[in-house]
Amino acid sequence: MAKPVVFVLDPYHEDAVALLQSTEWVDLVLPSDPRRASWHRDADGVILRSETRLTADDFAAAAKLRIVVKQGVGVDNIDLDAARRAGVAVHNTPALNSEAVAEFSLALAFSLARRVAEVDRRVRAGEAVRRSETLGLSLFRKTVGVVGMGNIGRVAARKWIGACEASVVGYDPVAPADAWSDLPHRRVATLPELLEVSDVVTLHVPLLPSTRGMIGAKELAAMKDNAILVNAARGGVVDEKALLEELKKGRLWGAVLDAMEVEPPTLEAYGDGLLAMDNVIMTPHIGASTRENQSNSGIAVVKTLLAVLEGKADVPGKLV
Known part of the structure; x- marks a missing residue:
């Protein structure tokens, strides 16, 4: 069975990336990977921050996408209605920031x-x-x-x-x-x-x-x-x-x-x-930007993503 492909669309703390890299049952694509441009075609899961916007066109083009996880609380950069229509789950990380x-x-x-x-x-x-x-x-x-x-x-x-x-x-x-x-x-x-x-x-x-x-x-x-x-x-x-x-x-x-x-x-x-x-x-929206918080919340994002891909129920932070 092919591994689920996970795309990291925005920079994440090294601790979060290390957790993904140690998960042998996923195929990981980091922001620096040339394959990033093909995420619409290949992604089963996506993690992002505020830098990337996901529009209705993105969800319409995402052929395999099952799960999007956003670090932080605000999700105004994600079209939730479009995600719902596409059957894509969207999670955030409430309270961690x-x-x-x-x-x-x-x-x-x-x-x-x-x-x-x-x-x-x-x-x-x-x-x-x-x-x-x-x-x-x-x-x-x-x-x-x-x-x-x-x-x-x-x-x-x-x-x-x-x-x-x-x-x-x-x-x-x-x-x-x-x-x-x-x-x-x-x-x-x-x-x-x-x-x-x-x-x-x-x-x-x-x-x-x-x-x-x-x-x-x-x-x-x-x-x-x-x-x-x-x-x-x-x-x-x-x-x-x-x-x-x-x-x-x-x-x-x-x-x-x-x-x-x-x-x-x-x-x-x-x-x-x-x-x-x-x-x-x-200041440029850096309220959550501490070393400790970026590590903790980044790891929480990865754990949420992996739990959804594994089919676990009642995963925290579900919005759609």
């Missing part, structure tokens, strides 16, 4: 509040920085509004409480009523209620029709003076044009974005806009 992304969302907020990136740029440019004229913003015992009460939001809330004794306000229209029953927090029924009381607004929602542009001009205007906006979720959740206009008014402390409409962020897209603002930090 939570610690890393939550940790990074706090790091971004602290960096902006204490003006770390701004001051570093000024020092590197040879500027004499006067401490008395470079005051930061303390986040100790402030109110943190967490939008999205899923796995990442939960971990972020816990970290804010532990690090800053923060008062946490949660908002999520679809989370169950008993969500976060183990965490001290106040849950609000509407987004405006959260925005008007939060010193930090941190976003942890997927990109859906209901969340696209959920932070627009109206919502930004409702935020407190000197508030910080953190988007470590998905580009498109924040209306970037509206954010730039609000930041130009000088009322907000600033914004930190690890997710944006153009990824990775470029000077062409943002050089005259958000990247020209001292109170903006932009």
Whole structure:
């Protein structure tokens, strides 16, 4: 019997690749292999990250494809309806990125509040920085509004409480009523209620029709003076044009974005806009990019793929 052919379409951690290479009953095709171009014809299974998009045309052309596994939670780069029509199972790795992304969302907020990136740029440019004229913003015992009460939001809330004794306000229209029953927090029924009381607004929602542009001009205007906006979720959740206009008014402390409409962020897209603002930090969607997390989540992807190819039931992370 021919071995199932597994294509790795995007770069994966060496530990995940080593696990695949040690699995003798699969035929492995890595991104550097010239055979990669033939994945539509030959693939029984595919693993990918955010770099590769799978469209309806891809699924229509994938003659043998049985399983796609995406590292991470978000699957907006995969046409799930097309996968369903083609009879292809799609899995992700929920919860595994939570610690890393939550940790990074706090790091971004602290960096902006204490003006770390701004001051570093000024020092590197040879500027004499006067401490008395470079005051930061303390986040100790402030109110943190967490939008999205899923796995990442939960971990972020816990970290804010532990690090800053923060008062946490949660908002999520679809989370169950008993969500976060183990965490001290106040849950609000509407987004405006959260925005008007939060010193930090941190976003942890997927990109859906209901969340696209959920932070627009109206919502930004409702935020407190000197508030910080953190988007470590998905580009498109924040209306970037509206954010730039609000930041130009000088009322907000600033914004930190690890997710944006153009990824990775470029000077062409943002050089005259958000990247020209001292109170903006932009990073190229690296919230989950720790050595530990990439190893753990990459191995989880491979184990999921192999389990499906072996015909096991109740494999975690199934979306389609």
